Every structure is written in structure tokens, then in C-alpha cells.
Amino acid sequence: MAAALDRSLLVLGPAVDVAFYGATYPDLAATGVDLLVHYAQAGWREGRDPAPWFSTTGYLERYPDVAEGGANPLYHYLAMGRREGREAVPSAQALAYLEARKLARDGKADIPVTAADRALAATEFDAAFYLFNNPDVAAAGQDPLDHFLQRGWKEGRDPSRDFSLADYLELNPDVAAAGVQPFVHYLSQGRREGRVAIRRLGFRHDAVARLRPLQERLADCEVWARAVDLSPAEELAAGLAESRSGRRALHITFSHDNYAAVVGGVQASVQREAQRFAELGRDHLHIYPASPWPIVATGLSGPPLGVLWNGVKLGAFAPPALIEGLRGALADWGDGERSFAIHSMLGHSSREVIDVVRIAGAQAGCYWTHDFTSLCAGIHLLRNDIEDCGAPPPGSPACGICLYGPYRALHIAEHTRLFRHLDLTVVSPSQAAMDTWRAGSDLDAVDTRVLPLARLVPGRARPRPPTPGPFRFAFPGTPSLHKGWPIFRDLAIRFEKDPRYVFLHLGKTPMPGLPLEHHAVSATARKPMAMRDALRRLEIDAAMIWSLCRETFSLTAYEAAAAGAAIVTGPDSGNIAAFTREGGHGLVLPDEAALFAMFESGEILRLARARRAPPLYDLEFSNLTADLIAETAA
Known part of the structure; x- marks a missing residue:
């Protein structure tokens, strides 16, 4: 129990605002109790909020599956919720706390807002934008402008x-x-005075301004890793006892x-590989970092x-325990077919992979270039996450100005050891990816x-006459920076x-305050053609698949x-181009300017379905590696 609490405090510690917690709940401050421990053990069960930005009850109401699971909502959000795209709900106590702090700091009352x-x-207030970005306001039924x-x-x-x-x-x-109220000041006089409402230096500038050093990202990941519950080697050996x-x-x-x-695209492909090996009656062991x-x-x-193991999760293990458990579990396996595929080395070491493969009695396998982890820690070959670098020679000046530069030598060294000790066939999902890897x-x-x-094959469906109307231009998929959102x-x-023109976004998560339709x-594995079918149903004329990085394949392009x-x-989109x-x-x-010029002139309209038919x-x-093995056997 103490160990579980210690792991919980490692995750909760940086997020719980003890000053807020003590000021909001003076009954606790008077008792002298450790406020962090109190929230971790009892406070969340009592509906108390740990910080101005997080509402315990609000998170549980928004995500009933978390409430049913009985987990501490803040712990759930930090450990997995935010990676799943879940959103925190601000505390209802936040305003009073922040206003009290402001008045104490400034020593003056706020200037009231008049009817004028x-x-x-x-x-010029955008209520839809405000409510989408502030779900606590929407949930409370407050007037967004007044709020x-x-x-x-x-x-x-x-x-x-x-x-x-800001x-x-x-x-x-x-x-x-x-x-004074900044927005009112801008509308009433700031605009006339030539003051700037928002800096528009381009998304690349904004991305660089938000960059976090890789060391900080790694430190965060180490915190999540320490919070993972570990199982002993004996449990691994017991789980592997069942064999098909x-x-x-x-x-x-x-x-x-x-x-x-x-x-995801790669995950769906690995699922198909696993399913094919299941059909062949071969046991399947999949190893991955338990936290990102x-x-x-x-x-x-x-x-x-x-x-x-054969699609069933056996738990999480420290690497030495994993090696020990595999030695015990595979010791009495007889001679037979052995194969392996490395789909990513993120979170893995060359020693771990070599040990696992050799314990299993294998030597030759496949190394897939779903990304460029073997060339750099910047697996998309984007310098500072915004510009294609093309993998220049290690130690070049270009690496010296990139946040991934200090870790590039580590990636190369681990892969050099891996290729030296194992007989690896490099498999790329496209010729473009192979060319980049070779270079x-x-x-x-x-x-x-x-x-x-995947590959295109003639379909049974026949195009129907397009519905008259404006040119339908869509962005399919996740609205992320490196995808060109x-x-x-x-x-x-x-x-x-x-x-x-009409602009549409086809994806899981809508984006607020933009003049476009969201669908x-x-x-998923059960609906692999969902994106293709949606693009067809909505009669999309053209899809923008403008990745900033060298995509090794891009299933989205094939779906479109x-x-x-x-x-x-x-030009820098790799296999998409x-x-x-x-x-x-x-x-x-050739560039973004050419794209905007085509819309300005109307030249983009020649891509309409009605013209192209x-x-x-x-x-x-x-089926990835399963297809390669079958091809070799044939």
C-alpha cells in the first residue's frame, strides 16, 4: 500500500497546487495534514479540487468510464488521460482564488465593465470559439461574453x-x-493607434517558441515510467506457458x-501482421515501452x-526481469520456426533486443523503417520539428542547432550495435523511405x-455524378503541426x-472557432476503410495531405x-509526393505560396470531381513480415 502511495505521489506531486488546496479548504490547513497526501488518499474522494486548472468532479462527470473505474481523476489525467486527448476541467473555486491573489498582489480593486x-x-467576440476552448463555461451555462x-x-x-x-x-x-480590459481597450482605441492584436509570425515561429528541450520531455517520461506497476519475472514465465x-x-x-x-496506421498494420501469424498457429510475443x-x-x-502474448497483456517488466523471465519460459522450447520484426526501437536498447532474440533462438529478422529512428532521435527528420533536414552527416553544423542533435549519436550507436550482432533485412514501406534510409x-x-x-486495387463502386456546389477541400486526419494543419x-x-470553396476537417477531434465543417x-481495426468511405460519401474534391516531414508511407494518401x-x-512530404x-x-x-496562389486565382478548381471523373x-x-516470410517460403 505504501509503495502504491509513493508511486501515486510521484505523479501527483508536481500537479497538486498545495497553496490553492490550503486556501480553498482552510479546514485542512488548520489540521496540519500533508495536503498532497490528503488529496491523494481522501481529498479526491471528497470532491476537492487539487489546483485551479483541475476540477475533480468535473473530470469524473465528463468521463464516466474513469468514475466507474474508481481511479483518482487527477492521476488518471496525468498518467494517461491527456495522452488519450481527454481535457481537464477548471475548478469552480479557481476564480475566487485567483481574484484574491490578484487583489493581494495589486492592492486595488478591478475597474468595472460598463454596458458600453x-x-x-x-x-467581435467569438462565443463559439470561447465556449469550445472553455468547456467549464459551457457546462456551467454561463453567458460567454459576460464570463x-x-x-x-x-x-x-x-x-x-x-x-x-498574452x-x-x-x-x-x-x-x-x-x-484595463485589454480587448475593450483594443477595440475602443488600440486599433486606431496601430497596436497589434496578435502576433502573426507564422506557425513555424510559434512552434519554435513552444519547443521544449528533449531533456525535459525525457524527464517527464521518466516520471511516468516510475509510476508503472512492475511484475516479477515469474509472472512472465507463467503467462508464456500457454502456447498455441x-x-x-x-x-x-x-x-x-x-x-x-x-x-494508428502503423498499429493497424502490426495488428494485421499479428492476426496473420495467429492464423498460421504461430505464437506471438510483442514487447513495447509500458509508457511513452x-x-x-x-x-x-x-x-x-x-x-x-498472443494478444493478451501480461503486464510490465523491468528489462532485467523481462530477460530473466524469457530465459525461464523459453528454455524447454524445441526446434521450430523463429522470426522477429523490429517496428520501432523507441524505448528499446540494442542489448535488450539482441538478448531477447537470441534467447528465442533467432538470428535473422526484419528491421522496418516506419520512421527514421535509425538515423536520428528526430525520427521524422524535422530540424526543431519544423523543417526537413534530410539527415545530414552526424556532427554537422545543422545538427548543432537542432534540439535532437545531442541524442543523434546515441541512436546511431545503438543501431550500429544492433546491426552488427543480428542479421537484419531492412524493409521500407515505400521506395521513397528506402532511398532516404540508404542516403x-x-x-x-x-x-x-x-x-x-497497402495498395490500390480496382473497386466495384462506380463514381456518381458530383453534386453541384462549391469546391470541397478537406484535411483528413489528426490536426497536428507536422501533418501541415x-x-x-x-x-x-x-x-x-x-x-x-468549402473547407472540411475529417478526423476524431474538432478544432474550435474555424470556418470549416467537422466530420x-x-x-479502426474493425472499420479500416472509415476514412476512405467518408471522403467518398462527402464528395471531397481534393484532400490536403501536406506533411512537413518525409512520410515513409501515408495511408491517408492512399485513402484519398x-x-x-x-x-x-x-515537396517535403516523402512518399506522399x-x-x-x-x-x-x-x-x-513547390511551396505554401503556390497553394495560396492557386486558391486566389481559382486554378485549384481544375481538381474538381466533375472535371476529373x-x-x-x-x-x-x-500483413507485413508475415507476407515476407510467406514469399520466401514460396
Whole structure:
């Protein structure tokens, strides 16, 4: 029990605001109890809030599955909820606490907002934007404008996508010193005076400004790793006792996460590989870091490793315990088929992988280049997460200005040892990925192969006459920086009132305050064609798949082509550009300026379905390593 509490406090400690907790609940402060321990053991059960930004009851009400599971809601949010895209709900006590602190600090009362101020603010206040970004306001049924004018601006909440409180106050210290309402000040006089409402230095500048050193990210991951419950080697040996092959045939995979629990293109592909080996009656051992890990590990001191055995989770083990458990479990296995595939080395060390493979009685296997982990800690080859670097020679000046530079030598050294001790065939999901790997690596592979994750095959469906209307331009997938979302966002804003265009986002999570349609789409193992079907159903004319990084495959590009949508991409998108260019599936433009110019002139309209009459396709998916083994056997 004490150990469990210690692990809980490691995670909760940095997040619980004891000053807020003590001020909000003076009954506890008077007892002299340790406030952090109190929240961890009893406070959350009593509905007390640990910090201004987190409501215990609000989180449980929003996510009833957490409430049913009986977990401490703050611990759940920190350990897994935020990685799952769940959102924290601010405490209802936050306003009083923050106002009290402000008054104590400033020694003065706030200047009231007049009816005239409210009417002026209403002319440009974006209520939908505000409510989406502040679900606590929506849940409380408060008027969003009143909330912003009275409280929200003091808490740093922006009134629209075109006004930044932080920027305005930083650029105008006289306004900050006066304590006046910044948004009202801008509308009433700041704009006339030429003051800037929001700095528009481009999304790359903003991304660099938000960059966190890799050391800080690694430190966070170490905290999560210490909180993982570890199992002893004996439990691993017991779990591996059940065999569907009669202890003869075994396939081992290494990856960066639990493919059975995480949705994604690579994860879905590994699921298909696992399913195919199950059909062949071969046992399957999958090893992955039990909590996210951003770089390779070294020796046997890496993060805890999760284990799946024939699709069943056996637990998490320290690397030495994993090795010990495997030695015991596989000692009496007879001769038979052995294979392995390395899908990612993130969270793994070369020693761990070599030991596991040799204990299993294997030597030759596949190394997949789903990303470029073997070339750099920046697995997408994006310098500082914003610009393609092309994997320059190690130690080059370009590496010296990149946050991943200090860890590049570690990645190369671990992979050099791996390739020296194992007979590895490098398999790339595209020729573009293989070309990049060959140009940037001198690793000694026994062979190289290209095996796409999917291919287009003629479909049974026939195109239907497109519905008349504006050009339908879509962004399919996760709205992330390296997928080019900021470019699409700016495009939608620029041409918001242009009747020639409609902008749509097809993905799991909607984005607030933008002039576009959102359609919830999420491809899963059970619905692998969900994105293709949505693109087809919505009659998307063209899809923007503008990755900033060298995509090694991009299932989204294949889904768009299969649905009859033209692909619009940039020059640094790797296999997206190659697939688009070689198959005649759309346009590869030289830069973002060319994209905006095509919308300005209307030239983009030549990609409309009505003009192209595109064919429709089905997708045939690969079983990855299982297909390669079957091909070799044949």
C-alpha cells in the first residue's frame, strides 16, 4: 500500500497546487495534514479540487468510464488521460482564488465593465470559439461574453482566434500597468493607434517558441515510467506457458507502443501482421515501452517494458526481469520456426533486443523503417520539428542547432550495435523511405526490401455524378503541426467568405472557432476503410495531405486516392509526393505560396470531381513480415 502511495505521489506531486488546496479548504490547513497526501488518499474522494486548472468532479462527470473505474481523476489525467486527448476541467473555486491573489498582489480593486464596453466587445467576440476552448463555461451555462469580460480575461482566456491577450499585454505594457480590459481597450482605441492584436509570425515561429528541450520531455517520461506497476519475472514465465504452437513456432515484435490499444496506421498494420501469424498457429510475443519513451534506451536500464502474448497483456517488466523471465519460459522450447520484426526501437536498447532474440533462438529478422529512428532521435527528420533536414552527416553544423542533435549519436550507436550482432533485412514501406534510409545510413544490412502497407486495387463502386456546389477541400486526419494543419487552417481563414470553396476537417477531434465543417471519422481495426468511405460519401474534391516531414508511407494518401479525391501536397512530404506524382493522383506544389496562389486565382478548381471523373479503388492491406516470410517460403 505504501509503495502504491509513493508511486501515486510521484505523479501527483508536481500537479497538486498545495497553496490553492490550503486556501480553498482552510479546514485542512488548520489540521496540519500533508495536503498532497490528503488529496491523494481522501481529498479526491471528497470532491476537492487539487489546483485551479483541475476540477475533480468535473473530470469524473465528463468521463464516466474513469468514475466507474474508481481511479483518482487527477492521476488518471496525468498518467494517461491527456495522452488519450481527454481535457481537464477548471475548478469552480479557481476564480475566487485567483481574484484574491490578484487583489493581494495589486492592492486595488478591478475597474468595472460598463454596458458600453460590453456592447463594443460583443461586436467581435467569438462565443463559439470561447465556449469550445472553455468547456467549464459551457457546462456551467454561463453567458460567454459576460464570463470573459468579468473573469476570463484575468485567467488568460482569449476572446477570438484573432486576439491574443498574452500578445497584447506583452506588446503594450502601459495597458497591462493600467489594469484595463485589454480587448475593450483594443477595440475602443488600440486599433486606431496601430497596436497589434496578435502576433502573426507564422506557425513555424510559434512552434519554435513552444519547443521544449528533449531533456525535459525525457524527464517527464521518466516520471511516468516510475509510476508503472512492475511484475516479477515469474509472472512472465507463467503467462508464456500457454502456447498455441506447441512451443515450436514463435514470432517476436518490438514497437513503440501497444498496437492493440492505440489507433494508428502503423498499429493497424502490426495488428494485421499479428492476426496473420495467429492464423498460421504461430505464437506471438510483442514487447513495447509500458509508457511513452521519446528515444532509444541503453543497456538494460531503460523504461519498463509491456508484454503482449498472443494478444493478451501480461503486464510490465523491468528489462532485467523481462530477460530473466524469457530465459525461464523459453528454455524447454524445441526446434521450430523463429522470426522477429523490429517496428520501432523507441524505448528499446540494442542489448535488450539482441538478448531477447537470441534467447528465442533467432538470428535473422526484419528491421522496418516506419520512421527514421535509425538515423536520428528526430525520427521524422524535422530540424526543431519544423523543417526537413534530410539527415545530414552526424556532427554537422545543422545538427548543432537542432534540439535532437545531442541524442543523434546515441541512436546511431545503438543501431550500429544492433546491426552488427543480428542479421537484419531492412524493409521500407515505400521506395521513397528506402532511398532516404540508404542516403543517410551506413548500417550493414544483409538485404533491403520495399513492401507497401497497402495498395490500390480496382473497386466495384462506380463514381456518381458530383453534386453541384462549391469546391470541397478537406484535411483528413489528426490536426497536428507536422501533418501541415496550420497551413490548412490559415487557408480556411483566408478564403472564409469566398463562395467558391468549402473547407472540411475529417478526423476524431474538432478544432474550435474555424470556418470549416467537422466530420467525426476514426479508422479502426474493425472499420479500416472509415476514412476512405467518408471522403467518398462527402464528395471531397481534393484532400490536403501536406506533411512537413518525409512520410515513409501515408495511408491517408492512399485513402484519398481510393475515394476519388485529388491529393494536394508539398515537396517535403516523402512518399506522399512520390505516390501523388507517380500515380497522377493530384498536385505536388513547390511551396505554401503556390497553394495560396492557386486558391486566389481559382486554378485549384481544375481538381474538381466533375472535371476529373476519377476512378474509385479498394485498398488491399499488407500483413507485413508475415507476407515476407510467406514469399520466401514460396
